[in-house]
Amino acid sequence: MTHHSAVPTDAPLSGITIVDLTRVLAGPFCTQMLADLGARVIKVEQPGQGDDARQIGPFVDGQSAYFMSVNRNKESIALDLKAPADRQVFEALLEGADVLVENFRPGTMEKLGYDWEMLHRRYPRLVFTSVSGFGQTGPYRTLPAYDMVVQAMSGIMSVTGAPDGVPARVGVSIGDMGAGLYAVIGTQSALLKRERSGLGERVDVAMLDCQVALLENPIARYSASGQVPGPIGSRHPSMTPFDVFKAADGWFVIAAGSDAVFQRLCPLLELPALLEDPRFASNAARCEHHQALKTLLEARLASASRAHWCDLLTRNGIPTGEYNTVPEIMAHPQVKARGMLTSVSTADGTILTVAGNPVRVGSHGATVRSQPPLLDQDRAAILAELGNR
Structure with a gap:
């Protein structure tokens, strides 16, 4: 069962193939955006358990709604990157890939023998995008991070919520999703640069950096006034009413x-x-x-x-x-007119409504070409294709 043939040729990223080692949210959100825009995304998962998000609820027909909301339009193959036979398959996938995306802790790819120098030498056109908590450099580079960690560390939490309330996180995983969006921008920039140079680039996106970038107004305000921004509820700090x-x-x-x-x-x-x-x-x-x-x-x-x-x-x-509220915006005529809700289905056919893709390029509106994959569901088709290359 191959999906990639279904990509409309007028899709902006049609013809781009992405090997996707990401899991949970920041990385998968990035690769789903690229898939929605027409890239072929081959999700490489851990044998046995797959992406950690597959175990996070709520569940529909035994499948994770969390996983399903950020993994449409992808194929799945399970590979153990420590096993020689699976490494061979992985390297064959990289031969035909334009982009490799991963969100392991820095150092993990090096341990597996897939550091940037080696990849760039063997696959000079490959763009290698890494999304991590703190980036590939700096004193915190090897530390693990979750959305909550970078929301607190970055100062975003210090300007969120009511003036007399306890610290509050932004109500969505802005730490993960911000990093996923910036990773899309970095990946597309590297692909554009490759059009001129013929060479792939290393893209290094850190969740903490992205949260600091999103603090544009508080940083500028503090710098200008010397006053420490704090939570002020919903009002604007410098416009009233x-x-x-x-x-x-x-x-x-x-x-x-x-x-x-x-x-x-x-x-x-x-x-x-x-x-x-x-x-x-x-x-x-x-x-x-x-x-x-x-x-x-x-x-x-x-x-x-x-x-x-x-x-x-x-x-x-x-x-x-x-x-x-969430049900009210889901029923809103403007949201409906813009096609901002889409549906995916479980293997058993239960429909789940998820957020759509807001990026429209010309006549291309992102559509669900294939359902979020079951673990390893595309192995036979991918191996057959590699064998015929």
Whole structure:
């Protein structure tokens, strides 16, 4: 059962073959994005157990929903990289590959005898992408990392949550997913460079580095003001009113990013007096008196539903949006219109709804060409293909 023939030739990465040694989240999220964009991804897994994510719940028909959400459009072969016969198969796969992606701890590939120097010598066109906790260099390079570890270490956690709350992680695995996305960018950059040079490159992406990169605003703010950023709930640190507000029946957002928007907002809310109040005369003043302003706005907003306010403000060009739960956003007409939910199915045919791919290139929208693979399900087809090469 081969899948790669089903790649539409107009897919952006059609013709690119990726050998994928990654597991759990950061690496598989990277390779799924590349697969969605048309690359052929051959997932090489540990015999017997496979990707660790296969053991993480919740389970549907005995298959991990966690695994299924980041492994569509891939083939699977189980290889023991310490066994000579399996190493031969692995090396034959590398012969035909454009990219090798791995997210082991630094040093692991060297121990297996697949260090960059050796790979570059034997497969000069191969791009070798590594995603790790702390990168291939530096004093922390050999330490293990999980999403939670880098969220805490990087400072992302220090600016997340309520001002008087306990430390809170971002509600998704931004440590893993940020690294996966940056690894996609690095891999595609190396492939573009290869178009000119004919040679593959080493791509080194660290989860901690990616979290620091995502701290753009807190780092610049601290650097400019000398004040240590802390958690401030949902409001914007330097624009007001820019926050979540309570209407009669629930939460919604008002994002007044300029004086001009604020000057339009007050008459719409029938609060003209706010425009005369020196505390709210400029964005800087509003930031200083954000709590007083929020109290006055919420007193007015409590008089009607969030649908009423969202409709009124949207019609008048004020950036706003309802606060949705996961089921609400999954049912949202805009999300449906953009095809941002897709479905995969277990071997027994149970359908699981998962997040789609947001990248559209020309007419190519990512589709599910093949279901998340069972462990080693493509062995026979891959070996046959290698034998015929």
